[in-house]
Amino acid sequence: MSLHLGIELDGEGTHPEAWRRAAHTPDRLLTGRTVADRVAAAENAGFTFASFDDSLLPPGADGGPAGRIDAVNRAAFVAATTSTIGLVPVVGTTYAEPFHTSSQLATLDYASRGRGGWIAARDTDQRVAGALGRTEVTAPADVAREERDAIAVVRDLWDSWEDDAVIRDYATGRFVDRDRLHYIDFQGDAYSVKGPAIVPRPPQGQLVVFGFDGQTDPSEVDVVLVSGATAGDIADEAARAKDSGATLVFAELDVALGAATPAPSSGRLSFAGEATGLVDLLRALDSHVDGVRLHPAVVDEDLPVLARYVIPALLRAGVAHRPVPGSTLRSTLGLDRPVNRFRAERLEESSR
Amino acid sequence: MTDNSYARPGAQVHFGVFFHGVNHTTIWSDPTSGSQIDFETFRRVAHTAERGLFDAFFLGEGLRLREQEGKILDLDIVGRPDAITQLAALAGITRNIGLVATQNTTYNEPADLVRRLSGLDLLSGGRAGWNAVTTDNAWTGENFRRGGFLDHADRYERAGQFLDTARAIWDGWADDAVATSTEAPSWATAGSVQDVSRRTSQFDVTITPTLPRSAQGHPVIFQAGDSPAGRDFAAAHADVIFSRHGTHFDEAFAFAEDIRARLRRAGRPEDDVKILPGTQIVLAENASEVEDKVRWVLEGQYTGQTALSLVGQVWGRDLSDRDPDGPLPEFDPVPAPISGTRGAARDGKDPLAIAREWRALAEAQNLSLRQVAIATTQRSGFAGTPGQVADELTRWVRSGATDGFNVSPYLVPTGLDEIVDLLVPELQERGSYRTEYEGSTLREHLGLRPPLSRRELLPRQAVG
Secondary structure: OOOEEEEEOOOOOOOOOHHHHOOOOHHHOOOHHHHHHHHHHHHHHOOOEEEEOOOOOOOOOOOOOOOOOOHHHHHHHOHHHOOOOEEEEEEEOOOOOHHHHHHHHHHHHHHOOOOEEEEEEOOOOOHHHHHHOOOOOOOHHHHHHHHHHHHHHHHHHHHOEOOOOEEEEOOOOEEEOHHHEOOOOEEOOOOEEOOOOOOOOOOOOOOEEEEEOOOOOHHHOOEEEEOOOOHHHHHHHHHHHHHOOOOEEEEEEEEEEOOOOOOOOOOOEEEEEOHHHHHHHHHHHOOOOOEEEEEEOOHHHHHHHHHHHHHHHHHHOOOOOOOOOOOOHHHHOOOOOOOOHHHHHHHHHHHO | OOOOOOOOOOOOOEEEEEEOOOOOOOOOOOOOOOOOOOHHHHHHHHHHHHHOOOOEEEEOOOOOOOEEOOEEOOOOOOOOOOHHHHHHHHHOOOOOOEEEEEEEOOOOOHHHHHHHHHHHHHHOOOOEEEEEEOOOOHHHHOOOOOOOOOOHHHHHHHHHHHHHHHHHHHOOEOOOOEOOOOOOOOOEOOOOEOOEEEEOOOOEEEEOOOOOOEOOEOOEEEEOOOOHHHHHHHHHHOOEEOOOOOOOHHHHHHHHHHHHHHHHHOOOOOOOOEEOOEEOEEEOOOHHHHHHHHHHHHHHHOOHHHHHHHHHHHHOOOOOOOOOOOOOOOOOOOOOOOOOEEOOOOOOOOHHHHHHHHHHHHHHHOOOHHHHHHHHHOOOOEEEOHHHHHHHHHHHHHHOOOOEEEEOOOOOOOOOHHHHHHHHHHHHHOOOOOOOOOOOOHHHHHOOOOOHHHHHHHHHHHHO
């Protein structure tokens, strides 16, 4: 088996007091340098992907950081200065415009040469609706519908250009073949979207879509993120997700290494202790999940320990593998490049 | 070296590069024409512009693919990246150049768009700009949740309220909101972040700003509309106008005078807004080469099919079976209840009147359909030897017709090279172009004062 390693790099870490142990003063958090240095460190360590949490609302509670640069911007900022690490921002599914979401993520995929992903996350705080001037979506069925529709629209827009739509045909003077561009004509209960996309089909065809276990339908995403209080719970949840159609299952794992104090319970599996203990835990998880996403308690303390002690041990043991330059995130994760939905339909029609 | 006969003898030329994207003026058929979507193309243009000490790199916005007679326009470059995302990626590999995104106030919400612009501004160290544009067509709205929700008359009202909300968000954090020590009582000083609430005709929102001010305060505001409403909007809100008047000196000067008058009426100094018209520059060694190159550029930009398409947009029907080198159609345009062309500049104008004008022009100068298309739609900009063009641009800027130019290369990604390699040195020799970046923010490059909103606050604080 092989374990894909991801790291969540939002803010200063999951611990509310993480900012006090950061390697910089608080006013340096919201700079390009901090984003770039951390992602570079994660890439050099051998992580498969870095994720960036997000919300329209301030992240801070209990006196923690009150500011956050949006996740797509952060991922894009490091796209051209990195070469192997996947870049996976959170974009909300309840209120965001799917047309914008689709364009932003496709652009991230171009800038990173196929290393883009998307964590499709529900907005559960009603203040997001208030900030956008939208009607609150509160009923669980409606929140689920918004998520389903957002993923469907974004995916259809990525497919709305066939891969070879740009033809540059000098004889007829045509830049594109309009028969290979498709209106998606999405009709949902709450809204409709016409298409086609403004951005041509992204390099991966479809970016790697992540969803949360118990929320997103596992068959609609590439990676299901599962949480559980114990390794046994994770194993059970992972098996259930696989049974209901999940392609890949990654475990969510809080880590606090060395001197770091564990963060208050998040509902995720939590590890606090020395690097060797974490290596053992990850090796144990290896037989149940395809990967893990690590949530460091204090980024500036935990990331160096992960880079120096944890990942080298996993690489040596053959449990983890360093992504190869030139690979897409999809290929690093062993996923095929999907056939274009509209092209498949077009070919099917023409063969009738 | 300065010439005191000019109104502004020491003025320098400011350059931006407008990466056009969707348009018919980038010659995609040339063998040197690169991908219009691969990041490498954008990197190359941005690095060339930065080597040439340009103020800014501009990206346009598209929210729906253009159509003619219900079909997607297939002759021009189609497709482009999302502007802010692409500029964030460019911010990671550039150091000085400003990064300006065209973004619509109609199909965005302040809480989201203003935050993304601020994110770009912080990541780039104060180099972001926002070209605020409006749209009123429901056709574009078909790609968005709300659909076509805005009347034509409301679009500048919404844009004005949007800008007002944006400024409030940008000013929502006190300058010293964020702690400068990890020993501080909390990450942000209590009470240093103010919620922004707006209940207006266009907005009912309560927003908690999530970002501090950048090195330049907040993104530089660009405005591109040319109507009286657009010009008033610029006089009230903008730092820079991205004008259309970059070909004829008298027209550009008259526009600048009009803007100066509007600024005075708005209570602002008349040099408070910088004017950067879009333009094209064709350079060659001598007069005959210049003539050849201009002809080559025009033929590449106006293929027969493109000319038929442009004229077809006015006539409201497919003319692709006609001869582009023959006459204009003998029949009249069909004034459709809804214009047949979507996303084209002529949308909304009376086709019969345009046809009358064009026929008169064709008759007077004995022009073919293709020649009419060129004569009426191209805005040629400047052509000459590097020395001639440098003299002319210097004259424009020092006379007060413009503050500089937003250059659209007709070839991408290589078209900017000769401007940077040949024209910039000529301008520098004349003392009318910088020899190094004087600052690191877009606001500093443009020579702008602090953001409007901050200036408004200063007297009040001084009085208090």
